[in-house]
Amino acid sequence: MEEKSLKTILVVEDEPDVVSYLVTFFTTNGYNVVSATDGKKGYEKAKANHPDLITLDILMPEESGVRMYRNLHDDPTTNEIPVIMITGYRSDFKKFIETRKQVSPPAGYFEKPIDRDAVLEKVKELIG
Amino acid sequence: MIWLVKEWCCLPSAAVSAMTEQMEKFFGRELFEQMPFNLAVIDRDFNVMTANNNFEDYFGDWKGRHCYEIYKGVYKPCSHCQALDTFRDGKVRVVDGVGIDRHGITRHYVAHLAPLYDNDGQIKYVMEMTTDLTETRRWQREYDLLFDRVPCYITVIDNDFRIIRANEKFRRTFGEDVQNRHCFEVYKKRKTICPSCPAVETFSDGSEHVSNQVGIRQDGTQTHYVVTTSPLSREKDGIAHVIEIATDITDIRELEGQLKQAHDLYESLISNSATGIIAVDSGGESKIMNPAARELLDWKARRMPSVESLLKMLPDEFGGTGLINEDSLDFLSTSILSKSNEEIPVRFRAVELKSRGKKLGKAAFLQDMRDMKRLEAEKLDAERLGAVGQTVAGLAHTIKNMLMGLEGGMYMANLGLQQGNSELILEGWEILQRNFEKTTTLVKDFLSFAKGRLPELKLVDPNDISRDIIDLYKVTARNQGVELILEPGEGIRPAFLDPSGMETCLTNLISNGIDAALMREEGGGRVTLRTYEDKDQIIFESIDNGSGMDSEIQEKVFTTFFTTKGGKGTGLGLLTTRKIIQEHGGTIEVESSPDEGSIFRIRLPRDRLETLAGNSLTRNKED
Numbered sequence: 001m002e003e004k005s006l007k008t009i010l011v012v013e014d015e016p017d018v019v020s021y022l023v024t025f026f027t028t029n030g031y032n033v034v035s036a037t038d039g040k041k042g043y044e045k046a047k048a049n050h051p052d053l054i055t056l057d058i059l060m061p062e063e064s065g066v067r068m069y070r071n072l073h074d075d076p077t078t079n080e081i082p083v084i085m086i087t088g089y090r091s092d093f094k095k096f097i098e099t100r101k102q103v104s105p106p107a108g109y110f111e112k113p114i115d116r117d118a119v120l121e122k123v124k125e126l127i128g
Numbered sequence: 129m130i131w132l133v134k135e136w137c138c139l140p141s142a143a144v145s146a147m148t149e150q151m152e153k154f155f156g157r158e159l160f161e162q163m164p165f166n167l168a169v170i171d172r173d174f175n176v177m178t179a180n181n182n183f184e185d186y187f188g189d190w191k192g193r194h195c196y197e198i199y200k201g202v203y204k205p206c207s208h209c210q211a212l213d214t215f216r217d218g219k220v221r222v223v224d225g226v227g228i229d230r231h232g233i234t235r236h237y238v239a240h241l242a243p244l245y246d247n248d249g250q251i252k253y254v255m256e257m258t259t260d261l262t263e264t265r266r267w268q269r270e271y272d273l274l275f276d277r278v279p280c281y282i283t284v285i286d287n288d289f290r291i292i293r294a295n296e297k298f299r300r301t302f303g304e305d306v307q308n309r310h311c312f313e314v315y316k317k318r319k320t321i322c323p324s325c326p327a328v329e330t331f332s333d334g335s336e337h338v339s340n341q342v343g344i345r346q347d348g349t350q351t352h353y354v355v356t357t358s359p360l361s362r363e364k365d366g367i368a369h370v371i372e373i374a375t376d377i378t379d380i381r382e383l384e385g386q387l388k389q390a391h392d393l394y395e396s397l398i399s400n401s402a403t404g405i406i407a408v409d410s411g412g413e414s415k416i417m418n419p420a421a422r423e424l425l426d427w428k429a430r431r432m433p434s435v436e437s438l439l440k441m442l443p444d445e446f447g448g449t450g451l452i453n454e455d456s457l458d459f460l461s462t463s464i465l466s467k468s469n470e471e472i473p474v475r476f477r478a479v480e481l482k483s484r485g486k487k488l489g490k491a492a493f494l495q496d497m498r499d500m501k502r503l504e505a506e507k508l509d510a511e512r513l514g515a516v517g518q519t520v521a522g523l524a525h526t527i528k529n530m531l532m533g534l535e536g537g538m539y540m541a542n543l544g545l546q547q548g549n550s551e552l553i554l555e556g557w558e559i560l561q562r563n564f565e566k567t568t569t570l571v572k573d574f575l576s577f578a579k580g581r582l583p584e585l586k587l588v589d590p591n592d593i594s595r596d597i598i599d600l601y602k603v604t605a606r607n608q609g610v611e612l613i614l615e616p617g618e619g620i621r622p623a624f625l626d627p628s629g630m631e632t633c634l635t636n637l638i639s640n641g642i643d644a645a646l647m648r649e650e651g652g653g654r655v656t657l658r659t660y661e662d663k664d665q666i667i668f669e670s671i672d673n674g675s676g677m678d679s680e681i682q683e684k685v686f687t688t689f690f691t692t693k694g695g696k697g698t699g700l701g702l703l704t705t706r707k708i709i710q711e712h713g714g715t716i717e718v719e720s721s722p723d724e725g726s727i728f729r730i731r732l733p734r735d736r737l738e739t740l741a742g743n744s745l746t747r748n749k750e751d
Contacts, residue, residue, distance in 0.1 A: 113535040
């Protein structure tokens with residue numbers, strides 16, 4: 001019963017070690033975590049699991065974070081889910097993604113390596 | 129004093145001989161025979177009384193015949209007999225006649241008819257002197273024909289410069305109404321004598337003169353002609369008539385103008401061409417050397433170099449037998465030796481110069497390739513630096529991911545320590561270890577990548593490199609269920625390649641191909657390494673039937689630290705490959721479709737490999 005009340009975060013990240021890190025971090029802080037290693041699987045899991053929040057890497061094989069972000073945005077069943085971008089991509093990408101007309105800016109943007117406290121604060125602010 | 133008999137034909141022979149005797153006495157037989165005419169004497173009944181040998185030779189036998197029988201071959205007197213008129217009025221007549229000679233051939237002659245009187249002052253006979261005009265008439269016709277039809281303007285002018293006669297061509301050009309008009313008026317529409325008139329000179333010195341003149345035709349257009357004036361007839365005061373013979377050279381002048389224009393055009397093109405142009409005639413003499421050629425060969429003297437000097441400077445093929453077998457020779461990359469002994473890379477073309485199958489000589493075209501070679505070397509450098517630059521940009525992403533891994537490992541190990549959770553400590557430690565190793569590998573790979581070394585080019589068989597790679601991976605691939613196929617190209621000449629660099633490239637491509645082929649869910653993975661040559665490019669293709677890539681990934685594979693292998697790869701393989709290929713002056717491209725496979729294609733242009741080999745040779749010499 002307690003498990004069910006936990007908020008779920010979907011971690012989309014192609015580096016297995018980073019996945020382990022984020023899963024451990026969010027789990028330790030009281031969240032239920034699912035993960036996917038590319039944009040395609042990430043979108044499928046978002047539709048299947050209806051997470052409360054998604055963390056998304058940009059540069060991934062198969063399907064990039066940008067495409068997944070657009071798919072989430074275009075899909076009425078997923079477009080309400082807040083997305084935090086956690087990426088090693090150049091910082092000017094933040095500006096780029098935030099100024100696109102086709103999609104709304106992401107709920108949060110963090111560059112790797114992350115400031116854990118800041119990430120946690122943002123997550124709490126978004127989903128409690 | 130003439131003694132005459134009444135009826136020649138009716139006279140007894142003694143009387144005839146008496147008359148002949150008298151005639152001969154009067155004329156003198158000798159004179160009678162020597163006269164350069166046909167002489168005959170007729171009586172009022174048209175009987176030929178006597179005739180000289182010339183007459184007989186011309187008209188035939190005359191004895192006992194009437195004049196009309198002899199002259200005209202008819203049997204009754206002519207209707208308008210002029211001799212009859214002379215018998216009647218005693219006047220001397222000169223008439224043109226046409227008759228037939230002893231051979232029956234029609235003859236033109238002029239006949240002088242003169243009366244012969246007896247002692248009583250009566251006209252007893254008429255003497256007919258005929259002179260043949262047949263030849264003269266023919267000459268006259270020929271002359272008229274020549275005068276009118278000759279393709280020149282001919283005029284005869286008097287010493288008042290009035291035209292006495294003009295031929296047909298002249299009249300057609302300058303107008304029919306030219307008779308008695310001043311030549312300067314007809315020729316040039318002038319009112320006064322022309323300032324440089326050759327006729328004036330001929331009238332003055334009696335010699336022939338020639339000059340170029342410009343006239344105006346009756347249609348108002350200009351005509352250029354060369355006129356020769358010659359004295360035609362003289363009077364006691366000097367030359368009375370001058371004949372002017374003029375040849376129209378308007379067309380020739382026009383052609384000359386066009387020729388001059390064409391010549392000026394070609395001369396300007398040749399002298400302003402940035403390509404060096406040299407021409408030698410069939411006699412082995414240098415004829416053309418334009419400023420670009422002079423500069424290239426550093427030839428400062430005004431005179432042209434001898435063919436021997438040229439042969440020393442130009443590529444051997446110019447003097448060799450190449451041009452005997454071919455009309456032209458083209459060398460994309462060769463060199464010349466300037467007068468100051470500088471070896472200059474050029475594109476060289478030689479052609480046999482011919483006109484209507486006749487050899488005129490040969491020409492050489494030299495294109496200075498120094499700038500081109502320099503630009504090419506600079507471009508190669510820029511491409512090499514560009515590859516490093518792009519790589520550095522991509523490096524940040526990889527390092528950030530590794531830092532994130534290290535941070536994650538520390539976090540998990542610390543958390544495990546805090547919670548006394550040995551599983552978490554172990555997991556964190558493993559992550560730390562893995563990312564440390566990855567960092568080490570990356571640093572090593574990057575150092576080797578960033579070294580920016582120049583390829584060590586050797587003349588090798590491209591097929592040999594491919595074969596070595598296949599041999600190296602065959603067993604590994606087979607153990608993983610992937611078939612490795614070598615497709616060596618036929619007839620590929622050895623090329624300048626860095627064998628170790630190319631092995632690195634092909635190793636990367638083949639190992640990527642095997643990884644991709646392993647991802648096939650249905651098995652049957654296959655990787656083919658194909659080598660061939662196309663349009664002077666050596667091409668290596670790695671073809672796999674693996675998972676393939678969509679266009680988004682294809683765009684990224686060569687430009688970022690990109691890996692589809694999760695934690696296994698540093699993402700440097702294709703970057704390194706591209707860099708080595710660029711160092712070879714080549715390119716690498718990818719064709720791929722998701723779930724169908726990928727083709728990675730390396731293209732190495734031979735001329736760039738040769739340039740690089742040439743540069744490295746120069747560098748080695750300098751070292």
